Amino acid sequence: KTAGIFIESMDELTPERLLELELLYNPERVLIEWNGMWNQDDLQLPDDWRLYQQITIIDMSTFDLYVANMKPLLYAMIKNSELVICNRCDGIEDLSGYRRTLKSMCQRGEIVFEDSEGEIDEIADEDLPYDMSADVIAISPEAYGIWYIDCMDRRDRYEGKIVEFTAMVLKSPEFPKNYFVPGRMAMTCCEADMTFLGFVTKAREAKDLQTKQWVKVRARIAYEFWKDYEGEGPVLYAESVQPAEPIRDVVQF
Template sequence: MKKIPVFFINGMLDSGKTTFIIDTLTNDNKERKAKTLLLVCEEGEVEYSEELLKETNTYKHVFDSIEEFDYKFIDKLIKNEKPDRVVIEMNGMWELSKLQFPRVLEIVQVITFIDGSTFNIYFNNMRQKFNDIIKKSHIVCFTKVETSESLAPYQTALKLINNNCEYMLMDENLRAQDAFEEPLPYDIEADVIKIEERDYGTFYIDTFDHKERYEGKIVEYDTMVVLSDKLPFNSFIAGRFIMNCCADDIQLFGFLADSTLGMNLKDREWIHLKAEINYEWSEEYNEEELVLKPISIDRISEPKEKVLDLTK
């Protein structure tokens, strides 16, 4: 069965979804004249003109509620219109997990638009909703924001939600640039990189984004010990529990440390760890994985706040 590609455009009302789709239809479809099935789940101030739909060989259908978004009905639309691709302008308030699609469809790209001028309010009050949306995105575009300064405080939280997607700033002319370019909060060139508690999330993310910065470097920080029978002999996980959304979303973010240096470490005890950073190939993840080579381990008292709360 030949799959039909689906381009999923998500986000809250008035974040720029329709403008982006209009631009895409206009520029991308001029030459190919591919048949597009446009499924609109939310209508804002910007509208699709009949002229545009005709010129771009696009058939539009509007859904007024999530109950109407029925995969059997969509399947009928596909059989009637025989599209080369499907573009879905999603309602950002709908529960994506409740949506069902015909088997002939294949989601190839999810782009989420966020109004940068109101992002801080929505993110702080509707974090679980943003969590669900961003987790499934390939690209996140912030509109109505001139610089990344207002977004900088949220960089770590966003990348912990989804570090595999691209975060972009998009201006009114739909020109895009990287959303996050702020300096690191610690000295990456120091003989020993010292990571404060508040900077652990940034450090964790950056070791994945920029491996070349950390190979062979010495790092030290306070960390929790996590033991498991599934780990290699004499090794442990050095990490922290982080709350990025709510209490139900607390996750462990840590690295494999390949030696206890002969110490009888206990699960969930706290240590001050000094270690060399190496990247080694992982058969389990089929990629290079950061491995800590401990230089010194000192037991410490557990911190007052054992879970790093990024919602504050």
Template sequence: MQIPVFIINGFLESGKTTFIKETLASEDFNDGSRSLVIACEDGEEEYNEKEMTALNVTVEMVEDAEELTKDFFVEASNRCKAERVFVEFNGMWKLDEFIDSLPNFMEVVQIITLVNAETYDMYLSNMRQVMMDQYKLTEMVIFNRCTKDSDRAAYRRSVKAVNTRAQVYFESSDGSSNEVNEILPFDISKDEIEIADEDFGLWYMDAMDNPDKYDNKIIKTKAVVYKPKQYAKKGMFAPGRFAMTCCVEDVRFIGFRCVCDDVTGKQLEGYRDRDFIMLTARAKSEFCKEYKGQGIVLYAMDIESASKPEDDLVYFN
């Protein structure tokens, strides 16, 4: 039987202990099942032994990442006959290495990253790479302790720049949740939308999050040609741009599936990978395996040569 593992990631004082305690006491989890909590750091909030015993929870403290071996997980789970595992992960450790160290009978079912909005800007300025690494594998990011001055839109973009599929939520200091409405630099009410060079990153994130918003819209944008081998015989290519998600050393290609007809297919033949084009295409919201779900598929209407932008990288702010 597979034991489900829930990983709660984040820096010290991001609210991980409180989050786990509240989750274990909730109706969904307070069902008598035996839970193992692996706490990888010791913060201000603590696990009360009496409360944990009442919830059928065993807590194991870990001070060093090297302690997290397969043998440790086997022994810890056997001691309490764990039916599920919660991990209060140390945000400074390597999450991918931790996941690789789990035994075969344990399966990660959810990764949630908690962020203290009060200290986020400081961490982003001083430890940007570590912060971005936390987002890469997470399914959900919760910014807590938000105030009226918290730049929710910028926080959301910083997550989506690394992981477009991550869900992002915001909680105020009183625990109430609230959403953010992104102000876009282009008019989505028009039937034809022209994307400026500097706005490609914002459009990409919004289109991946809200594909239905762009369904049947005509999109005109400057893009880099990329012809994956698997597209070669299908009359398709992947127009996109190279984006800087964290620093100059962390650049990746972002793009969309684009389908050509006979005319645009002929036009595409004149271009090689990394050539810049001006693409006019109709967007359709479709299920696509490349996106692992619903996303924008472009249907090329015209492909023209285009000059390289002054800055050929795109950004997410």
């Protein structure tokens, strides 16, 4: 047995109101279909409710308008999603830019594009702004965001490859010996939402590095369990780490 309850205003969606509904219907589970014009950060659940899964469905025919005018609302909706389904992609030729925009906001979620014929595999090796067949894949400063997002998603494409890029050092006492994170600051939503994007790296030079130092890293990409990834993800094994000039621009998607 199911019950559908319509909430007309965000002011009505309070923990007290949700508890009243729980007592009234004694539900086994609650499914909330969210109003896209409400800020999901404002949602407050009763203390004993647990969010089990979040799925976001996006109409790509209106996506550009939404990003241009309501990006903070979009960010609030997708940042914790496990799955983002982007439908109505018919006629959109280049989806890789949309993937980077969404993945920068929802790094651990799966992004799926669909048109009227089904799921789309939206990016091929030849579309990337670096040479995947090179012995050392040179990642330019402009391509860093593309590489970061694609590397997270495509283990089959990057495992065992050697890359070279320039990044800023992040170190922490919590890291094991000889580990650091080279990365770049990225704008995921607006200037108030800046994120450091980098992959954990093992290097013999790590002990001599300082946080905020800029380096050029040449490393082999592996995929291993790392607690901060909450599972397996890219782990870099450095062949060389050398001082480099800072990159002033932030990564944008």
